[in-house]
Amino acid sequence: MKTHVKALVVGGGAVGTSIAYHLARAGWDDVMLLERDELTSGSTWHAAGLLPYFNMSYATTHIHDYSIKFYKTLEAETGLDAGFFVVGNLRMAQTDVRMDEYMVYATTAESCGVPYEWLSPAQIADRWPLIRTDDLKGALYHPTDGYINPADVTMAMAKGARQRGVTIERKWQVDGYEWTGSEWRVTVTKMVERGGNLVPSDERRVITAEHVVTATGNHAQRTAWLLGIKTPAIPVEHQFIVTEPDPALVDWRKTNGQHPVIRDADAKWYVREERGGWILGPYERNAPARFRHGVPDSFRADLFPLDLERIEEEYMSFIHRIPSSEEVGLKDDFNGPICYTPDGNPLIGPAPGLRNMWLAEGFSFGITAAGGAGHYLAQMMVDGEAEIDMASLDPKRFGAWQTTDWAVAKNEEAYEHVYILHHPDEERPAARPLRTSPAYDRQAKLGAQFGCVNGWERPNYYGPLDAGPDFDHDARSFRRGGWWQYAVEEAKAIREGVGLIDATAFAKHRVTGAGATAFLDRLTCNKLPKVGRINLTYALTTRGTTRTEYTIVRHAEQDFYLVSAGAWAAYDGDFLQKAAEDFMAETGQLVIVQDVTTQWGVFAIAGPKSRAVLAKLIRDADPGTALSNKRFPWLSARQIELGMVPVNAIRVAYTGELGWELHHPIEMQNHLWDRLMEAGAEHGIRPVGARAQNWLRQEKSYRAFGNELGRDATPLEADLPRFVDLTKDFAGKEAMQTLGIRSKCVTLLVDGPDDADPWGREVLYTEGGERAGRLTSGGYSVAFGKSIGMGYVKPDLAVEGTRLKVKMFDCLWEATVTCDSPYDPKNETIRKDG
Template sequence: MAQLKTEVKALVVGGGAVGTGIAYHLAKKGWDTMLLERDELTSGSTWHAAGLLPLFNMGYATTHIHKYSVDFYKSLEAETGLDAGFFVVGNLRMAQTQDRMDEYMLYSTTAETAGVHHEFLSPKEIADRWPLVRTEDLRGALFHPQDGYINPADVTMAMAKGARQRGVTIERKWQVDGYEWAGDHWRVSVTRMEDRGGNLLPTEDREVIRAEHVVTATGNHAQRTAKLLGIRIPAIPVEHQYIVTEQDPALVQWRSTNPQHPVLRDADAKWYVREERGGWILGPYEKNAPARFEYGVPDSFRADLFPLDLDRIEGEYMSFIHRIPSSETVGLKDDYNGPICYTPDGNPLVGPVPGLRNMWLAEGFSFGITAAGGTGHYLAQMMVDGEAEIDMASLDPKRFGGWMTTEYAARKNEEAYDHVFILHHPDEERPAARPLRTSPAYDRQKVRGAQFGQVNGWERPIYYGPLDAPEGFDHDTRSFRRGGWWQYAVDEAKAIRETVGMVDATAFAKHRVKGPGATAFLDWFTTNKLPKVGRINLTYALTDAGTTRTEYTIVRIAEDDYYLVSAGAWADYDGDYLRKSVQDKEAEFGRIEVQDVTTQWGVFALAGPNSRALLKSVIKDADPETALSNKRFPWLSSHRIELGMCPVQAIRVAYTGELGWELHHPIEMQNYLFDLLEKAGQAHGLKLVGARAQNWLRQEKSYRAFGNELGRDATPLEADLPRFVDLEKDFRGKAAMQALGIRSKCVTVLIDGPADADPWGREALFDEAGEKVGRLTSGGYSVAFGKSIGMGYVRPELAVPGTRLKVRMLRELWDAVVTEDSPYDPSNARLRQDG
């Protein structure tokens, strides 16, 4: 037996489509790479995958990944000489309802921003082109002519050959049994496996591989990987079954003179169908498909399948017969029911492992064949270049915090499976495993009509609806247009502009950074000047590539004691980057202590012209009349105050752009403070306000949001935030940021849009000549201007107030104009008002 290579730059663990795609692209970037597979290449989910390549995806990063894969697979045969088995037959996604067509129209503009070609077809056009498809109950369809399906084994072998040609060593029958970090590399313990009587069993042959970087692409074995690394990976397989029919005589006759049908998707019936040797493959996404292998794949499970459960897919099967009537008399030929990995939100886990160095995850791929090539491309950019050209934060493994458990992941993964074809409304809130993380005031808010969304597991009010809903109003009804919740959000936004509103912001991520080295560290870590004691500032931590990694509000408690507040959805994402950066710099700057205090502090954001009067009525101070004045409590400052019996770290800042304070309080006193403020607020017009109204209001102030305007594909200067970047000092990523220049620029636009819809922040922007010039990253409605509003990026020369643009909504172009920054109260007079 040939000697196993024991030293390598990058080790990829897992020989499915995803692993081979990563190995190929790392080698293409020039890294010495080895791939290990415990069994045979494609022996995991790859072998029983249906091989579909759906370009349709509502996420910006995932859309780019899928598009890259489809384009890349078409080039493999020329490079490797192996046919990747790509059948470019197109992908027809049908719609039975107007709501489904609305979904396609929203997707359409997302696809435009990524350059994904697509067409809309009418029922008649479908029937004329593919007469075997019943169309009288359809509203239309979305068609991707460049899409299709591929043979999973063939494309994997083609990528493997391409990887070998670029110098990758691929070793089969080697299993990883342990990982040990040695300070600058990984020591990876491996055991040779062999077939014995159909079982895959370990031998006495063991080796240790030295690898600077490790990527795990272990598919269904992700739970074993998690145990070896001592982490949690919410990638757990769910059963997915599909059936293959006998030949359909009508299809055989059709094919005698016509090309293949496209991959057919009846999204409202929850299935896909494609041709297979004169018959059909039907793949349903039914309810009640169970999660499997929650605690690991049994050693006896190799390229195995589960028993078919026909009763579970009876409804989908009958709807298939309805849609393709010729299939009614066709028998079943084969059936497959195998494990396909999912994650709680359906997106894969791609990026660095929390808490570990040079360890990368590529796990949880429910559409692994579609994503394999693109994941390899963008992950290789992250590993070799420091960042990908697109923002990959939406796929980062740290989007699921340390609170996540196996039970949570299993239930949410089952939900993600049966939601594959559920309408993906932008205001979608999935119910499984909820409520889980609740602030103390949750029950009080619920009985006052709060409708909750989930952010990082936290239940957060998104709007307050009526306790006795009017006839025809349903809180659970979602829409791609202005839903039933819209007017309630309007009323909440008006309350903050006219009286006073209170938002529960407890989900904010909160970290305490202190110690002798804290000041020097934070000065290097962030772009802005550090605030003086008792003051605050807004600042950014950059990636080494110069783009925006995190946004912080920093409160300086004492000389070397800081309180950092960041976006609630990104608590572990921010915390991991902060802690790793401290570890890198502690020897240089001195001792630094980092504490995650997110769950210790609740937050109420109180804002509106009456907010000061309300607080005056409950503050305990020797001179309550002046305690909240500009002289004693100026804008952008922080003080410890007492509200009734509750000690509060009050910060004079408001994400809504009105006079206001964030009230950070001991979380165990939250209900006391809620009751106190609610009672006192009756005299001042207090209204409870949810996250949707707050999102609209912050756009009126052009406040950028992390994950929207702010991310790893743009710098703070491109976000047009030079006032928060101190170029007189040195900070992490400064030179890289300056080298990037201004490739595009963030703007706020006011939109004369349709009467029943607002943008969601996924729409393409065009100039008046019809050329695509940018995209929205946020959208909503402005109560101040009485029209739609949005924020996004355009070419720098167009980022001038008064520039006229067009926004694509519902397949039409609507007039938009670039406004001045902070179109509502641009001088910040309302924020600074005294009293």
């Protein structure tokens, strides 16, 4: 066994072998993989081997697409048949709403170049007569995927890895990780068979590695414990059954190829053929999480007892859909652990707080994702960044506040929701509310309907207080849902009067120390603000793309307050801390980074009457001028008093109206909320939720991190040159300039359907039918009375007046590139004096 390697991959399932293979293919010639048992002995061995394209995530769609294409190349490279049966994937719909879901998904797939077809019930019955179609609305068909043998594809990737120089060692368990400051010391123990169990021997070794990747599947909790971090990756039971041969299927096969994989999403199951019979895999309610504190040593390639009562409903619906299966007996059953995360997507990327430690955990669809995960993670490790934005899969999207009980509840919910309608505005209820700002109860009494951001409860909109018992506050839709009319009124309130938004979930960091100025000046691409002023700026990746966005408030020469997106608090904090450590090691100058998110609440007050509301509360020697442009100009910050509350006030508004952000001690939040609502009563103040705010910021072309801003586009491609100071040196500058302008961010006004708006995941076409780009945000504009969206197009199309087409609900709708900040392009409203 080697004792020093460049990269050590821990875990020999499909994900681990793919990572080892792709690291070697990317040029790393000293890679070793360790497996505590045998290759494929984890969840890989009992996986059903399906390769579904379907996923609402742009990044995950790319990952699945890469896997499906990559697996088809393995036999030519390795000589091993990967067991890929390209039989197609038929996803059926029993309702019009389900067809809406497929159409929302399909436009995202189209933006990634994924082929698909629409089929009517008659077409389904004609091509696959074993399927009952009289109660179907239609189906989405992917002709290029199907299913694969998990063990075969894993062994093919393992052989490909060995051919490229990877060393694979079996029966070695990792028992300790130690970072020396330049490399990892990994303690491993030889595992031996004893009485049918796998137990540690007395043989131990230490391996040093520059990089470590963990792909430990069901053992993710043990991995996290060894590393001293938290992870929500916990397995959930997944059972499937295999039937005896179905004579009708066997007869059909005599004159046809293999039957496609079929999914009846409304019935919550998938089915594929297996040796003339069927494999039925349900996603039922009440499937329990397992191994919340780690996998017992006695559990190897084992299974749990089948719980047929739990899947009775799904089994009966399977018989309904394929009537010939009613007389077919059961041949085999499987009930094994599949690792999940709270949102159902894997954890891929750097571990929080650690150097050169990479996680690839929580793969509920591991076979589907393994190829792409290995490819894009290898890009991150070797090149510094992947070609697609992987932030949505970053392990730090779940903060340190997470607990085991929370992860269990959310993972069980994620399992149950595999086939529940995935509305773009869905809000899943499990383990909520958990993180609440003090004003939560006050907002709830006013009709607030909450969303969840990084665990925080945040009002999405405010519903009617006098609603009858039949009013569904949670009414969701792929078109304009029950909440839409209330968001419209809230947006109008800010444009015409005054609104109050709870923005407490914002991530907030304080950066101080003798080296704070030099550190932030190097880290970010814009000029630093003067004392008492603010600036919007970006930190870049090594490839020159946008790593994160900060609003920087400068309180003193070496005292900065950084505000960033609430969903990315742990992501931003980890980045800041590591960058500060690197800066101090290089320069010897002190930089202190503090996460102060939970110390400060934030209210955003905005609208033409916002100054009048604050004027009633401000305590100042000359309250009449305290909020004027002269004393409190746009893009400045001041320490003020509102009633009895000391407030760090920032004159900026994400809505594009006259307004302020009021950062206040969180323990005083209720007092401030009450005073603001009282002072605003005569001005018609209205509490406003995040959905109206999202529409309003698009009218101003304000880019949002995770939408328009991310690790696949530079600030210049986001068309933000005014926030990039090319006269100074900053991290990523040269790489940004080298990339050039590959695409460009634009705002579009859309003449869409009367009952729907874009969600920000739609494909764009030229009038000539060529793919032009994609939307990254979407919604409704109260200022223009039509749909609005933002997105990226080819640079030559990023010209005001360019006419494009946006794909919504399988139709092309007119979309016109408008000017930047179509509402109040000269910022006259936001700069209004008083």
